[in-house]
Each structure stands twice: as structure tokens, then as C-alpha cells.
Amino acid sequence: MRKNQKPQILGRFIVTDPRVCHGKPVFRGTRIFVSDVLEMVAEGTAWETIIEQWHHSITKEAIAEAVKLSSEAFFRHTDEFVLEPVRA
Numbered sequence: 001m002r003k004n005q006k007p008q009i010l011g012r013f014i015v016t017d018p019r020v021c022h023g024k025p026v027f028r029g030t031r032i033f034v035s036d037v038l039e040m041v042a043e044g045t046a047w048e049t050i051i052e053q054w055h056h057s058i059t060k061e062a063i064a065e066a067v068k069l070s071s072e073a074f075f076r077h078t079d080e081f082v083l084e085p086v087r088a
Helices: 034-042 047-053 060-076
Strands: 014-016
Touching: 014 060, 034 047, 034 060, 047 060
Parallel strands: none
Antiparallel strands: none
16 A cells, blocks of 8 residues: 555445554454454454454444455456456
């Protein structure tokens, strides 16, 4: 993220701010990296457990938003994840 970039609201619960956690996406009002929570989701951790581990600083709605936004980003950039083209 560029140093002169301004804070951005990415959703109701997710923001970036170059002054907070090096501008990485975090949940609003926290320093909890969205990527850390998404990793926990990917590992199969129950959302209730995730919320408890982060001391109720995030909600199910916040996790759902992170999953939705990451899904949208994945489908917009699918070609960047291609490991090997499949022959028809």
C-alpha cells in the first residue's frame, strides 16, 4: 500500500488505513487482520470459536462480509490463481 493512500471503507465491517496495521484490511475498530480470520475459516474453525478467540471483537456478520468480499475478489481474479492450464 502506498504511503499517501487514504483510509478506505471496504464494507460495513472492513477497512484499510495506512496508519493501522500497515494498511492491511482489518475489522473496523480493531487491529484484527481479515486475512487471519479468513485463514481460520479456511481451516474449518467454527465461527463462534473465532469470535471467542478474538474476545468478541468481531461478529458473525463481520466474518460473513469478509468471506463474501474474498469470494468476489477471487472470482474477479481467478486467472491469477491458475497453476496450470487444462487441455480441452
